[in-house]
Amino acid sequence: MKSKTYLAVATLFFALILNSCTTSTERRIIDPSEDVKGQVRAVLTDAPEVPPRITNKSNTKVIVELEIIEKQMRLSDGVDYTFWTFGGKVPGKFIRVRHGDLVEFHLHNHPDNMLPHNIDLHAVTGPGGGAEASLIAPGKSAQFSFRALNPGLYVYHCATAPVGMHIANGMYGLILVEPLEGFTPVDHEFYVMQGEFYTSGGYGDPGHQDFDMQKAFDERPDYVVMNGAVGASSGENAMTVQVGETVRLFMGNGGPNLVSSFHAIGEIFDKVYVEGGSLINHDVQTTLIPAGGAAIIEFTCDVPGTLHLVDHSIFRAFNKGALAQIKVIGDENHNVYTGKEKEEVYLPEGAAIQRISQDKEEETGPIVELSLKERMEAGERLYKSNCMACHMDHGRGITGTFPPLVNSDFLQARTDKGIGIILHGLRGEITVNGTKYNNIMPAVSMSDDKVASILTYIHNEFDNGGGLINAADVKAWREK
Amino acid sequence: MSLKWTIWFLGCLFIGMQLPAQENMKMIPAGSYKPFIKGTTERIAVEAFMLDKYAVTNADFLAFVKANPSWAPDKVKALFADSGYLSHWPENYLDNKSLESSNEPVVNVSWFAANAYCKWKNKRLPTMHEWEYAALALPKGATDSAALTQINNDWYSRKTPKQAEVGSIYENKYGIWDMYGLVWEWVYDFNSVVSNDDSRNSEDVIEGLFCGSASLNASDASDYVSFIRYSYRGSLKAKYTTRKMGFRCAKSIQ
Numbered sequence: 001m002k003s004k005t006y007l008a009v010a011t012l013f014f015a016l017i018l019n020s021c022t023t024s025t026e027r028r029i030i031d032p033s034e035d036v037k038g039q040v041r042a043v044l045t046d047a048p049e050v051p052p053r054i055t056n057k058s059n060t061k062v063i064v065e066l067e068i069i070e071k072q073m074r075l076s077d078g079v080d081y082t083f084w085t086f087g088g089k090v091p092g093k094f095i096r097v098r099h100g101d102l103v104e105f106h107l108h109n110h111p112d113n114m115l116p117h118n119i120d121l122h123a124v125t126g127p128g129g130g131a132e133a134s135l136i137a138p139g140k141s142a143q144f145s146f147r148a149l150n151p152g153l154y155v156y157h158c159a160t161a162p163v164g165m166h167i168a169n170g171m172y173g174l175i176l177v178e179p180l181e182g183f184t185p186v187d188h189e190f191y192v193m194q195g196e197f198y199t200s201g202g203y204g205d206p207g208h209q210d211f212d213m214q215k216a217f218d219e220r221p222d223y224v225v226m227n228g229a230v231g232a233s234s235g236e237n238a239m240t241v242q243v244g245e246t247v248r249l250f251m252g253n254g255g256p257n258l259v260s261s262f263h264a265i266g267e268i269f270d271k272v273y274v275e276g277g278s279l280i281n282h283d284v285q286t287t288l289i290p291a292g293g294a295a296i297i298e299f300t301c302d303v304p305g306t307l308h309l310v311d312h313s314i315f316r317a318f319n320k321g322a323l324a325q326i327k328v329i330g331d332e333n334h335n336v337y338t339g340k341e342k343e344e345v346y347l348p349e350g351a352a353i354q355r356i357s358q359d360k361e362e363e364t365g366p367i368v369e370l371s372l373k374e375r376m377e378a379g380e381r382l383y384k385s386n387c388m389a390c391h392m393d394h395g396r397g398i399t400g401t402f403p404p405l406v407n408s409d410f411l412q413a414r415t416d417k418g419i420g421i422i423l424h425g426l427r428g429e430i431t432v433n434g435t436k437y438n439n440i441m442p443a444v445s446m447s448d449d450k451v452a453s454i455l456t457y458i459h460n461e462f463d464n465g466g467g468l469i470n471a472a473d474v475k476a477w478r479e480k
Numbered sequence: 481m482s483l484k485w486t487i488w489f490l491g492c493l494f495i496g497m498q499l500p501a502q503e504n505m506k507m508i509p510a511g512s513y514k515p516f517i518k519g520t521t522e523r524i525a526v527e528a529f530m531l532d533k534y535a536v537t538n539a540d541f542l543a544f545v546k547a548n549p550s551w552a553p554d555k556v557k558a559l560f561a562d563s564g565y566l567s568h569w570p571e572n573y574l575d576n577k578s579l580e581s582s583n584e585p586v587v588n589v590s591w592f593a594a595n596a597y598c599k600w601k602n603k604r605l606p607t608m609h610e611w612e613y614a615a616l617a618l619p620k621g622a623t624d625s626a627a628l629t630q631i632n633n634d635w636y637s638r639k640t641p642k643q644a645e646v647g648s649i650y651e652n653k654y655g656i657w658d659m660y661g662l663v664w665e666w667v668y669d670f671n672s673v674v675s676n677d678d679s680r681n682s683e684d685v686i687e688g689l690f691c692g693s694a695s696l697n698a699s700d701a702s703d704y705v706s707f708i709r710y711s712y713r714g715s716l717k718a719k720y721t722t723r724k725m726g727f728r729c730a731k732s733i734q
């Protein structure tokens with residue numbers, strides 16, 4: 001077994017020597033019998049933080065202590081889940097070592113845990129990636145050592161039967177084996193990891209949610225999230241950088257099932273270490289990250305604004321939570337991006353510019369007021385076609401991006417009952433039920449009658465205190 | 481009532497009469513079951529046997545320790561129990577009213593201790609097949625195994641973090657309480673499927689677990705809870721104690 005590995009290493013070595021004139025970057029092969037100097041304790045971090053760059057220039061013995069903790073945490077607003085974690089959070093602690101290091105791994109299974117666990121690090125050369133050596137009952141610790149033979153960004157996960165369930169409950173994280181030459185310095189390094197959750201109830205169903213094995217078999221997740229929960233790294237928890245700064249993302253995908261079409265809305269990846277390995281691609285829009293895989297992504301933030309890190313299998317981003325954000329703060333650079341320069345009506349027939357109204361005729365007629373029942377019926381239809389795309393069904397919203405309309409303290413505090421928001425749109429920072437939003441809602445052009453129906457619906461159906469809003473009320477505000 | 485059923489029923493009565501009255505034990509009738517780990521075809525026959533109605537409580541175990549001081553927390557040999565042994569008991573356990581009346585299942589006991597307790601009671605630990613077979617019985621009133629999955633699920637996800645008392649989770653059709661949802665339970669041959677000794681053959685472990693995983697298909701999604709039980713047993717050694725593991729005893733029918 002051992003000698004086989006040596007043989008393989010030796011063969012590879014020769015193959016490389018023979019090929020050395022054709023490979024542009026030189027690959028260092030680690031001789032596992034080479035000595036290590038000194039000993040350090042690894043600094044471990046929770047997402048989106050990344051441990052500091054490694055300054056040691058020789059092979060070191062790195063001691064990693066990782067504790068498995070099963071605990072209830074927030075999956076989304078009002079939604080709890082019992083996560084199984086490496087270090088108390090999902091994703092698990094980020095581990096950073098250097099190519100050639102000897103890693104002495106200590107895995108602890110907290111005595112209050114219900115279940116046995118282990119760890120399979122994709123960075124390990126050896127049976128089960130360490131899983132075989134680390135199966136431990138609650139209250140036990142296991143120790144094993146491995147040599148970091150290959151550089152790259154690797155996923156680690158629990159591999160205790162049933163493996164899929166342990167991963168689905170949050171047991172994954174990243175380990176970086178930093179290449180000998182190190183990375184080029186950047187202003188920020190961030191840790192983001194995608195993963196899906198299969199819950200007994202649907203997306204957003206409140207209360208404690210159980211794991212649903214059938215949905216996991218069918219690969220039908222209710223949640224696809226970045227960093228373990230809806231909104232974990234967006235809105236108020238977004239990562240922030242200054243204009244002009246460089247960013248390196250360590251992006252992983254825990255799965256258990258889905259492959260991520262990873263994309264940043266508003267940015268192009270200057271450099272992608274494909275699949276977390278040594279192959280570098282440039283100028284990438286969307287990079288595929290397999291379940292149990294990772295990528296290292298670098299870019300410069302040239303203009304201010306919010307970058308949305310999404311799974312571009314896009315329903316996951318808008319309807320299941322697969323969104324993280326980087327806020328880029330600083331001055332506009334109009335040489336790169338101008339922002340909206342002009343907005344005007346586009347009339348292909350070349351007619352004189354006029355105000356577009358979908359409801360021209362209706363508006364000119366006399367006002368006919370409807371009953372509460374009629375307004376509710378019309379309002380439901382109108383809500384679905386005009387508002388739901390952003391504010392989601394049942395007015396749930398998307399934490400950090402589109403505010404909820406359900407029991408909204410912001411809406412209830414407005415004297416116009418929300419009329420002005422529909423007529424004129426809304427932009428700038430607002431706080432809805434304790435969460436900050438800083439986004440733009442465009443004005444919606446529609447008749448007084450329709451505005452009245454939508455708002456009546458929102459005030460009654462979404463718990464905003466009820467009441468009947470008449471077309472005359474809307475007309476009065478419009479004319480103010 | 482079919483003839484077969486009647487004969488079986490009378491047979492049970494007959495066996496029942498032969499036995500000394502076993503308080504708090506119930507008879508599990510003979511039968512067979514499809515064990516989770518052995519693939520999909522082979523059924524395992526299980527003889528009729530008696531099984532404790534409840535998991536052994538702290539109060540029960542205290543009586544055992546008083547009668548057998550070598551199993552006291554401060555006397556037990558390290559070979560037979562790790563340092564967690566009875567660590568939830570107070571210092572003055574010998575004279576502690578709440579422990580004496582504790583209806584919570586005893587936990588933090590090793591296999592050796594559980595085995596010794598059952599022997600002392602003139603019983604034995606159930607075999608893994610006996611335990612699994614008895615645990616398959618549905619809760620009284622339930623019509624399908626989803627009820628069992630739910631009980632397991634609630635337990636794994638710690639909806640009630642406090643340790644529940646015996647007789648509080650559910651009674652199954654044999655009159656046995658809390659096979660799931662209360663504590664993990666030791667079985668006599670816990671290490672027969674996947675062994676975790678130093679001499680273990682890793683190929684067996686892989687095969688055992690992954691054949692099991694292959695048998696998991698959409699039609700028996702609920703089986704993953706058995707999978708968890710098997711991997712739990714695989715992580716144990718006979719001297720291990722954990723905060724969520726107790727036991728109950730069984731007895732053969734002569």
Ligand SMILES: [Cu+2]
Nearest residue numbers: 117158160166
């Ligand atoms: Cu696990």
